[in-house]
Each structure stands twice: as C-alpha cells, then as structure tokens.
Amino acid sequence: MVAKTMDQLVALCKRRGFIFQNADIYGGLQGVYDYGPLGVELKNNLKNAWWRSMVYERDDIEGLDAAILTNRKVLQYSGHEDTFSDPMTDCKKCKGRFRADHIKDGKCPNCGSTELTEPRPFNLMFKTSIGPVDDGSVFGYLRPETAQAIFTQFRNVVDSTSRKLPFGIAQIGKSFRNEITPRNFIFRVREFEQAELEYFVMPGEDEKWHEYWKEARIKWWEEQGLKRENMNIYTTPKDDLAHYAKACYDIEYQFPHGMEELEGIANRTDYDLGNHTKAQEEMNLTSHCHPNPDSTQKLCIMDDNNKWVVPFVIEPSMGVDRGVLAVMTEAYEEEDLGEGNTRVVLKLKKHLAPIKVAIIPLKKNNEAIMNKCHEIKQNLLKLGIGRVALENTGNIGKAYRRHDEIGTPLCITVDFETIENQPESVTIRDRDTMEQHRVNVADLPAYLREYFL
Ligand code: ATP
Helix, strand or coil: CCCCCHHHHHHHHHHHCCEEECCHHHCCCCCCEEECHHHHHHHHHHHHHHHHHHHHCCCCEEEECCCCEECHHHHHHCCHHHHCEEEEEEECCCCCEEEHHHCCCCCCCCCCCCCECCCEEEECCCEEECCCCCCCCCEEEECCCCHHHHHHCHHHHHHHHCCCCCEEEEEEEEEECCCCCCECCCCECCEEEEEEEEEEECCCCHHHHHHHHHHHHHHHHHHCCCCHHHEEEEECCHHHCCCCCCEEEEEEEEECCEEEEEEEEEEEECHHHHHHCCCHHHCCCCCCCCCCCCCCCCCCEECCCCCEECCEEEEEEEEHHHHHHHHHHHHEEEEEEECCEEEEEECCCCCCCCCCEEEEECCCCCHHHHHHHHHHHHHHHCCCCCCEEECCCCCHHHHHHHHHHHCCCEEEEECHHHHHCCCCEEEEEECCCCCEEEEEHHHHHHHHHHHHC
C-alpha cells in the first residue's frame, strides 16, 4: 500500500472542504483550524459515536456541558496555575522558541544552532479578563481541559441524579492550550476539542477500573476503524506523570508523523475532588492536597456503609481533533485501478462518513429526473441516517470520484430507466467495491435502513 503522508491528508482536507486554516485570508492564526462543510459532519459523527457509547449505551454515566470561561480559583486549586506548563527554550541565534522536550541532539530545530537557553516553565493557559474593567485585576482562564467543571459540579450531579459509586460524568467540548509550538496540522493545536469521562470509583478499586477503561477504549477505537496493529499502549513513567496522576496509559496511534498520543487514560486518584472540597480534614484524603479555605461544598458521596467518601477517578480523555486525524489517516487509500488509473478513496466506517448517500441525476437539467431525485431524497431523510446529498453536476464519473474521496458509502444514480420503466429502479454503487446493482425505488428505505442502522 502507498504510504500516507500528512501532505496528502492536508491537501484532501482543503480540496474537499474538511478542514481549513483559520483566518486564511489574513495569513492564518497559528495552531487554529476551522472545520469545513464535510469536516463538521465527520467531527460530529465521531463525537456522537463517543456520546452514544458512553451515555446512551450504558446505565452508569451522565452527561454535562459546562462553560469554557473558568473561574480562576478552579484552576488555582486544581494545580494548573502552578504546574500546567511545558519547558520552553529559546534559540539565541535565530530567536526561535521551542518545547525543550521536543528538541533532539541539543540542536535548534530551526537553524541547527546549539546555543539554546536553559529550559524554563511556560504556562499553557490562556488568561482572559472578565467584566468591564480591563486592567488585568479581574481575570479567568479559558479551560485547559474539560474535566475541572466535572469535579466542581460533582455534588450537584450526585444530588440531582442520586448516583452511587461507581458512576461517571461525560463531557465533550473545547479546550485551549497556548502550545509553544503547534504543529502537525490538527494534531497539536491551541484550540481543540476533548471528549472526557470522569469515572468515579471506590478508593482501592481504582486500579481495576483503570485496566477496564484501557481495554474498553481500545475496543471503541477499533470500532471507529483503527486497526489494532496501528495502536500502541504507552505506560507513562512515574517521573513524567501529570501533577494529578498516579498512573497513566496513552493510547498512541500511528499518525503520518509518527506513533503519538491519541487518548490519555489517567488514574487521577482523589486529587481533584480532594483539592476542591470543603472540610478536607474530615475527608480522610489519601493524596497530598493543598488547604482550601474557599470551597463551599463537600465533594463526597455516601458509600454502602453510609459513610462519606471522596471517590477516586479514572479519566479516559480523547482529543476529538486527533481522533478525526486518526480515522482519516486510517481510511485514506490510493488505489491502483489498472491501465494507469488510480483513485483516492476514504474508507471511513459508514457511521462516520460525512455524507451517507449521494443521489446523482444522470442529467442535471432534466426536470423529470430532478423531481425524482428530490422525491427520493425526501423519503430517505425520514430514515434519520444522516446527511443525504443531492448532486447537481450531471457528470456521474466526476461525482463518483468526489464521493470516493470524501468517503460516501453509497451513491444512488437516477437515470431514464428510473422514470420510464415500472417498477421504478435506481443504480446503487458501493464505495469500496465499486460494484453497482439496481434496486427498486420502493425498496430503498428498507435497503438503506438495513445497511446503515
Ligand atoms: P501531549 O503530551 O501530546 O501534549 P497531553 O498528555 O498534554 O498531550 P492530555 O492532557 O492527556 O494531553 O489531554 C488529553 C487529550 O487531549 C490528548 O490525548 C490529546 O488527544 C488531546 N490534546 C491535548 N493537547 C492537545 C493539543 N494541543 N491539540 C490537540 N489535541 C490535544
């Protein structure tokens, strides 16, 4: 198989409208991207698959959608204000700035100079002033992870749902990190989306659940189309763990630029709830927590013996943008069709495909054919299978090529036979096999329901 490069993916994303550089007309904003007409569909489909597997298919997980603007105190007591930083180094020669832990052989990645400053911590959070006074005295942050609001809303969720351990709270949303060197397309960006689950368990049962979620998440990624042999489980060495973690697995994926982190699965212990809770002295906390005179709520839950306990938490945290990049990388293929012909095809799982079915008229200006296309589209929309697109190019070969490239599983062609013969029938073409066969229009809903649902 032909090797997939980042350049091929970036070109496809721009050409077909998946992902664009933000503020392109002004030269761009570094580390910020916009999702185009097809990208928004693919990303939504991936998020929906995650939400479905976490919230709808289980009975032990609730959802949450919290604010992005974050009270400074939350990120003070979570430890982010003091410790959420990367080591930064400057090149004395070309003045470039880099993450010190990304530098190889002690050389500047830009000019090769070895004259680098000592690494110093650079906090990754975006500070923003809140309210009408802009003198820097009243400020908050754009959240650097979605997790913190799950911890601060823990008691409100427990009280409103009567949950018992173990149970989880899931959230999908934007996070912001002022990365020193954003790079590799949407892999490392400054504004991104996370899908995070905080799964609360009895202390002592945390290690068992950590293993459980590692396995569950690998399986889920396989269901999104990633091959097991393209994933790797990396166990973070103790010295490299985040400030809140007791242990962490990374699910890594073979991206075009290398085997890199797609999702982190951390054992965050009682660190966060313990730091945010009031009355810490009553809580029998096991990890080191800073005194918290500001919190007004006890972040604990009743165990089976009617004792208050601060749960431990296991956190599978996936990057949605890295997920989009991974499923696109896996799905991208350039096929040799013989006789000098090739095609690009995106073999996405059908639940992820931005467009599920394309309806293609044989002739674009033929009223009878177009009316039939509209009628078929209206009927298919009722199935709730996702986006059904009506093509109006009148060039079938071109339409097939475009839909192969964007991963549309099925194309339906409406031709003169459809409108002139009884029973009415259309041609259905399969993206992967390119095989075509005729199906009666009356049978289309049942055919597609069977195929997609
Ligand atoms: P890295 O080591 O690559 O900087 P991290 O370990 O800091 O990532 P986490 O804090 O564990 O990342 O965040 C959970 C997930 O959020 C990551 O697995 C990744 O998929 C995603 N993520 C984190 N930072 C970024 C970023 N700058 N751009 C895109 N996705 C990100």
